Amino acid sequence: MSLLAEVRLVAAKDLRIEVRSRVLLAQVLPFGAIVVLLFAFALDPDRGILARVAPGLFWIAVLLAALLAIGRAFAVEQAHGARDGLRLAGLDPASVFLGKAAAIVVQLLVLEVVLGLAVVALYGVDLRGGAVLLAAAVAATLGLASTGTLYGVLAAGLRARETLLPLLLLPVLAPVMLGATRAFEDALDGATADAWPWVALLVVFALLYTGVGMLAFGPLWEDA
Amino acid sequence: MNATVAGADARTRLLPKGLGRAIDALTLLAIGALLVFGLVIAPPDRFQGDAQRIMYLHVPAAWAMYLAFFVTTLASVLWLVPRTRSMVWDRVAGSSAEIGLILTGLTLALGSLWGRPVWGVWWAWDARLVTTAVLFFLYLGLLALRAIPADPTVRARRSAITALIVFIDVPIVHFSVNWWRTLHQEATVFNPELNPQIEGTMALTLWIGVLAFTLLYLSLLDRRYRLATLEEGLAERELDAAIEARVAAASGSAS
Amino acid sequence: MSEPRPRGFAADRDASLPLTPVSSVVRLRTAVCLLGRFPALAGLDLDLDAGGVVLLSGPNGAGKTTLLRLLAGLLPLHSGEATVLGADLGVDRRSHRRRLALVGHDTFCYDDLTVRENLRFSARAAGRDAAAADAAMARLGLEPIADVVHARLSAGQRRRLALAVALGRDPELLLLDEPHAGLDAEGREVLDALLRDARAEGRTVLVASHELDRTRALADREVVVRGGRAYPVEAA
Numbered sequence: 001m002s003l004l005a006e007v008r009l010v011a012a013k014d015l016r017i018e019v020r021s022r023v024l025l026a027q028v029l030p031f032g033a034i035v036v037l038l039f040a041f042a043l044d045p046d047r048g049i050l051a052r053v054a055p056g057l058f059w060i061a062v063l064l065a066a067l068l069a070i071g072r073a074f075a076v077e078q079a080h081g082a083r084d085g086l087r088l089a090g091l092d093p094a095s096v097f098l099g100k101a102a103a104i105v106v107q108l109l110v111l112e113v114v115l116g117l118a119v120v121a122l123y124g125v126d127l128r129g130g131a132v133l134l135a136a137a138v139a140a141t142l143g144l145a146s147t148g149t150l151y152g153v154l155a156a157g158l159r160a161r162e163t164l165l166p167l168l169l170l171p172v173l174a175p176v177m178l179g180a181t182r183a184f185e186d187a188l189d190g191a192t193a194d195a196w197p198w199v200a201l202l203v204v205f206a207l208l209y210t211g212v213g214m215l216a217f218g219p220l221w222e223d224a
Numbered sequence: 225m226n227a228t229v230a231g232a233d234a235r236t237r238l239l240p241k242g243l244g245r246a247i248d249a250l251t252l253l254a255i256g257a258l259l260v261f262g263l264v265i266a267p268p269d270r271f272q273g274d275a276q277r278i279m280y281l282h283v284p285a286a287w288a289m290y291l292a293f294f295v296t297t298l299a300s301v302l303w304l305v306p307r308t309r310s311m312v313w314d315r316v317a318g319s320s321a322e323i324g325l326i327l328t329g330l331t332l333a334l335g336s337l338w339g340r341p342v343w344g345v346w347w348a349w350d351a352r353l354v355t356t357a358v359l360f361f362l363y364l365g366l367l368a369l370r371a372i373p374a375d376p377t378v379r380a381r382r383s384a385i386t387a388l389i390v391f392i393d394v395p396i397v398h399f400s401v402n403w404w405r406t407l408h409q410e411a412t413v414f415n416p417e418l419n420p421q422i423e424g425t426m427a428l429t430l431w432i433g434v435l436a437f438t439l440l441y442l443s444l445l446d447r448r449y450r451l452a453t454l455e456e457g458l459a460e461r462e463l464d465a466a467i468e469a470r471v472a473a474a475s476g477s478a479s
Numbered sequence: 480m481s482e483p484r485p486r487g488f489a490a491d492r493d494a495s496l497p498l499t500p501v502s503s504v505v506r507l508r509t510a511v512c513l514l515g516r517f518p519a520l521a522g523l524d525l526d527l528d529a530g531g532v533v534l535l536s537g538p539n540g541a542g543k544t545t546l547l548r549l550l551a552g553l554l555p556l557h558s559g560e561a562t563v564l565g566a567d568l569g570v571d572r573r574s575h576r577r578r579l580a581l582v583g584h585d586t587f588c589y590d591d592l593t594v595r596e597n598l599r600f601s602a603r604a605a606g607r608d609a610a611a612a613d614a615a616m617a618r619l620g621l622e623p624i625a626d627v628v629h630a631r632l633s634a635g636q637r638r639r640l641a642l643a644v645a646l647g648r649d650p651e652l653l654l655l656d657e658p659h660a661g662l663d664a665e666g667r668e669v670l671d672a673l674l675r676d677a678r679a680e681g682r683t684v685l686v687a688s689h690e691l692d693r694t695r696a697l698a699d700r701e702v703v704v705r706g707g708r709a710y711p712v713e714a715a
Contacts, residue, residue: 171393
């Protein structure tokens with residue numbers, strides 16, 4: 001089987017499980033939405049702060065929800081020894097990595113669209129710079145999913161995984177948080193020329209960690 | 225008996241015993257010299273007064289921090305390359321990361337103590353500060369991972385891989401934070417007004433500080449390495465005992 | 480690739496693997512395998528030749544499950560030597576997996592997928608086609624519940640599914656861990672037939688079981704595992 005076919009097999013499996021179980025729709029999405037709502041309690045909506053800091057709040061909500069989605073992606077493999085079954089299958093670990101990361105990308109993009117609409121409506125944001133927003137969101141999501149899949153498998157077999165995953169993942173994602181927020185801010189300010197370098201940073205991050213993931217996922221996947 | 229003890233002793237050490245002792249002595253000497261130069265001989269700063277003396281600890285601590293993390297990265301690569309794979313590198317990587325994390329904490333704490341009298345705040349959103357803070361959490365995660373018990377090879381492999389993931393992130397964090405802070409506001413910390421040209425006794429004191437912290441790092445690394453080998457030796461002995469106990473218990477119950 | 484090989488060596492094997500006589504399927508020498516810090520296998524020796532059914536007996540906690548998982552390449556070898564299907568597990572515990580199947584206590588299946596979807600996924604992932612999965616499903620009598628999701632299956636149905644997953648992989652080496660547990664009388668008949676067929680087809684089967692009489696009737700050999708070590712039993 002070619003790498004692409006294996007990737008598609010794994011990604012389709014994960015997405016089918018998600019469609020059946022609806023954990024993303026029923027739990028992760030509402031979690032992100034309540035975070036968006038809570039920000040309004042923390043930053044008084046009447047003072048106009050929310051619209052100004054909307055990009056940062058949006059990405060924090062996405063980041064927190066992504067932690068749940070990544071945890072879920074590996075919890076699925078943990079039940080009934082499915083992970084052992086997948087390892088026994090003898091798939092190329094790189095395709096397991098890419099397949100699981102691809103499924104996370106799809107889920108996060110859905111999450112971002114819904115949370116994005118919520119932020120626009122609730123915080124009163126004027127939507128501008130669509131191309132930049134789209135490019136930044138896709139690049140940031142790729143970076144999130146690749147690092148998340150890498151650390152997800154690392155933490156998956158460990159007893160303290162729920163607490164270890166955020167500790168490992170969030171510092172590594174600092175540049176993604178920064179780049180995505182700045183790109184969104186510049187795009188919404190109409191300064192698209194300032195935004196593109198940030199998008200480039202996000203793309204570099206995503207490519208780098210996708211490459212690292214394809215190499216490093218195998219040994220981590222086997223060891224747990 | 226004595227020969228085997230000596231042999232075991234050599235295997236538990238990173239540096240030969242004599243060299244380790246010499247480094248310990250030199251470390252004490254350099255720290256003494258740093259105290260004398262930093263507190264007595266070097267003149268107070270024209271703008272900052274005595275507060276500037278914190279620099280003689282802060283800058284060397286930051287230097288030693290980078291050295292420690294560089295050694296962690298190098299040792300992790302050496303572990304991952306099959307030709308040079310040895311538990312020596314795993315111990316060096318872990319020991320160095322631990323010392324590096326302490327130095328990072330020290331750098332941040334000293335910077336904060338320095339910042340309070342000079343800028344009037346404990347913390348500023350300066351690019352170097354933010355990068356160092358992220359660095360602290362990156363390596364804190366690595367050490368949390370190392371603390372989880374596992375088969376030694378498994379632990380060594382995932383620690384080495386994580387060390388590389390973290391190391392790759394450092395320049396990206398540095399670059400993005402730098403970009404962020406310089407685009408949006410003037411750099412406040414490394415304002416030339418507040419950091420006049422360092423020369424003469426002050427520069428000499430700073431160099432003594434760098435030497436002292438480098439020696440201190442080596443001394444700590446040697447000790448931490450020895451501790452790691454002794455811990456491993458203990459684990460191996462426990463394993464041998466456990467295997468014996470398991471086999472003995474089984475044959476006892478069978479007869 | 481075309482270098483001459485001594486006779487009696489597998490012809491279709493990956494040439495990069497070290498050459499081992501085809502008759503040796505498993506060779507363990509003082510194998511130690513750790514679960515955390517506990518030596519679940521404490522210096523175990525075992526030799527298995529190709530073909531035949533071998534019963535693995537021994538009390539609970541003796542290390543039978545660990546042994547099977549080690550052979551499947553799921554656990555790292557701490558020390559000693561282990562060669563399975565020509566692969567040195569100390570170096571590579573992945574490349575031989577496509578040629579074996581393990582039926583463990585778990586089904587290796589996903590709760591939210593149906594029986595058919597689970598079987599097809601595992602067969603495809605192992606490089607087989609959907610037809611192999613469907614054939615295995617028919618063999619275990621799972622067709623009536625083909626579209627039921629795994630989460631809704633009874634314990635007995637899950638045992639049958641686990642066997643079907645293994646069968647769908649068409650393995651040379653079949654590792655069965657307590658395959659009788661949870662099976663009803665009819666299921667046990669099916670299992671016995673599977674074991675007989677597997678032997679007739681020249682597969683090597685290692686069965687860890689507490690159903691001693693039932694399995695002994697089918698087995699060519701018995702090995703007792705006790706305290707993390709293996710002791711051969713003369714053919715009954």
